[in-house]
């Protein structure tokens with residue numbers, strides 16, 4: 001069996017040394033992988049039960065056109081999300097273009113001129129800078145007279161409670177909490193940590209709306225931030241909850257009145273949730289959400305596998321090979337431009353789509369250095385599919401995530417190592 005497998009890997013371009021190193025690393029991770037599988041099983045029960053209790057029927061899998069009135073598939077799916085995340089309501093729509101859009105809707109819908117927005121967890125995700133107006137931008141919250149305050153994290157990545165207390169004013173209406181580190185080096189917060197932060201925020205100002213950017217976090221743990229007090233939970237369907245099948249979309253789940261505000265902002269005042277055709281996405285939204293716990297577990301195995309492979313070879317990795325996981329992102333510091341490029345070219349070479357394309361670093365709008373991106377995805381830009389990207393600047397770190405199946409994640413990581421090995425950048 002092993003000989004046959006090694007031979008197949010060799011035909012794929014992965015040499016026996018790289019293969020053997022992968023097998024040895026994987027074998028040492030068995031019990032860790034069992035934990036991910038057990039969690040996926042429990043999250044599967046959660047999703048299945050939500051679908052059954054919501055009485056998902058075959059009719060739900062078809063969509064509507066035009067106004068999208070009486071779209072039973074859409075309305076039932078929103079119940080399924082609400083039941084799974086234990087919220088009063090949810091908005092799950094293909095009209096939500098991406099995660100940034102979902103966050104922008106949640107913020108703009110629930111803030112009014114004169115209100116203040118606070119980030120108690122330091123700098124938010126890059127694209128939110130223009131949404132908020134941290135970087136001046138057309139249509140930003142700042143243009144509508146919404147103020148923003150940011151409290152930095154402490155040196156060790158924990159919350160600066162006294163500074164947060166001092167930053168909350170009578171006008172502070174909403175706190176935006178980003179769960180995943182995104183492309184920063186701070187740790188990702190656990191659901192438990194987020195719960196503690198929310199409890200503190202509510203103790204200072206009980207009516208403060210607590211919104212969590214849940215991108216990359218869904219189904220990584222057994223509970224979600226909505227289980228520990230978050231009023232709004234926001235994410236993208238081309239990440240974890242879309243299960244790789246959702247072709248576009250985003251979700252916002254939370255308190256009924258806040259979700260109604262979001263619907264009125266997304267569509268129009270007076271129309272709210274009643275309109276919004278689903279065309280032909282309903283089946284993929286359901287099926288993707290159904291697969292999401294398993295797909296997320298596969299991505300987690302890939303992340304832990306990559307951490308262990310590169311840690312053993314002496315490269316700094318965040319999170320490290322053994323610590324607990326709160327999102328699916330793995331950072332690997334390769335220490336040179338050539339390392340970042342080889343890694344990304346390996347991921348690309350292992351893709352099911354566009355494997356013959358060679359990614360190169362490129363100047364991208366909004367970035368202060370060239371960036372290289374590897375993605376051979378079925379859905380454009382989908383980062384629950386195997387993908388990697390890195391800015392070409394010190395310390396030369398790549399951010400790696402996804403994999404629709406654990407096996408594909410493994411193949412991609414071994415291919416990245418193969419490229420580093422061929423370039424003489426990794427010794428085996």
Ligand SMILES: *Cc1c(COP(=O)(O)O)cnc(C)c1O
Nearest residue numbers: 098099100125180182213215236
């Ligand atoms: C992906 C992501 C977003 C939204 O990004 P989009 O590319 O617009 O979907 C926001 N916050 C975090 C932490 C993310 O990872």
